[in-house]
Amino acid sequence: MAKVEFNIACSLCEHLKDSLFNGLSPEDLSRINNHKTCVQYKKGQNIFYEGTRPTGLYCMNAGKVKVFKNNVQGKEFIIYIAKPGDFLGYRALLSEEFYQATATVLEDAKICFIPKENFFEVLQKNPTFMKRVVKAVCHEMGVMEEKLAELAHKSVRERLAANLLMLKETYGMEGEGSSLIDLALSREDLASIVGTATETVIRLLSDFKSDGLIAFEGKKIRVLDARKLAKQADLIVA
């Protein structure tokens, strides 16, 4: 599959307002804009690979990307799912290490690449931007601490419920008393998010469905009863 280029000015990007680039001066933004390369990726294509050296920053314009690690037996663990407006691969770039994870397209995506020189240039000349990046990174770290504790002490059922709620928060399209998770995840991917076996996810999902907590719509999941799901996740006691 050949890579297809496209181009959208950063200043006109509809996701600028959700991005860390929001608030950048016109000069800084055009410095980013003038050096970026934008590429369309198909589902299944890889953006970067574990073990390789970052050469710049990816910024999502459209689609969904999973960032995951493979263990020795080849099992995936999904660390993060990136959506439009998100940065991709900034951790390894900023820590000056190799990528520790692989990024693969879940839903056809448009992603811009900013060479590290230009990104670092803006970062260094602009303390406000730097501060915003630090704040975002540290917030992300807090999210991961939360996940760690969850993984350590919650059952698979609780974790699945919690992750469905989290996905609802991030990718939910609100309907009447219910919310569709706008993300076509395979059972296998969902298992890789929760940290369990595919079969276990399948069984638990059909439990949740029987109990009227969720419904299936094509490849997507609709959350029917977020409150009961939260109980399953042991997030609320009542």
Next chain:
Amino acid sequence: MAKVEFNIACSLCEHLKDSLFNGLSPEDLSRINNHKTCVQYKKGQNIFYEGTRPTGLYCMNAGKVKVFKNNVQGKEFIIYIAKPGDFLGYRALLSEEFYQATATVLEDAKICFIPKENFFEVLQKNPTFMKRVVKAVCHEMGVMEEKLAELAHKSVRERLAANLLMLKETYGMEGEGSSLIDLALSREDLASIVGTATETVIRLLSDFKSDGLIAFEGKKIRVLDARKLAKQADLIVA
């Protein structure tokens, strides 16, 4: 227990070389030094609490501190163990959030407190320092990603072995063909690091002891055969 103050000039601190403050200009270092308050803590005392607002940065001069989260049932998960030279509580400070974890002294400690105004002042005036902090934070994030994947897909036995090796790397005092983990951890704390029940840790440790991988020395653990431990951790195949 009353807090006992002490004072050591940052410039003379034996751990400066291991700290992120290393490389700061004499003016910046004295700005930190002039505003810090240094306190001696006894084992069991708390440095900060989950849910409270950070007012500054803690910098370890002596002792060991565990940073942990409590789950609903009151079970601890230890995120990090801080040693001399380490910063404490920087994540919540930099993300401008409440503390998401509690810090408690494991071994009698001396800890300096730097008010956030002064820390931020130095951070903002000194891009090199800022960059070093960002690099460290992003590196830490990588460590946590590693832990997440480990927690998701490894057995308790593998995780215990991996954590013993990790503790050996950080707190190990090398002897002849063996290494003493210089950290007096209770079985319960070790369980909170690995993310399992205390009884399970006790059983596995005595397995490892029977197999000659480790030995007990008072409250501490000596790693006798790191290679075999690494096999148990599934880190090496052979």
Next chain:
DNA sequence: AATCAAAACTGACAAAAGTCATCTTTTTGT
């Protein structure tokens, strides 16, 4: 429309790990 492959699902079973109860040893405070 037929064919193939991948994904989803189901059941049976085994292994891993948690829980609870109890006992022993060590540590701590008076």
Next chain:
DNA sequence: ACAAAAAGATGACTTTTGTCAGTTTTGATT
């Protein structure tokens, strides 16, 4: 030095979850 409390250890049992083997359904391709 002693009592009380905490930590460590062990056994029995249950629950959870993973694995494996097989079937059904779905989706893509020719």
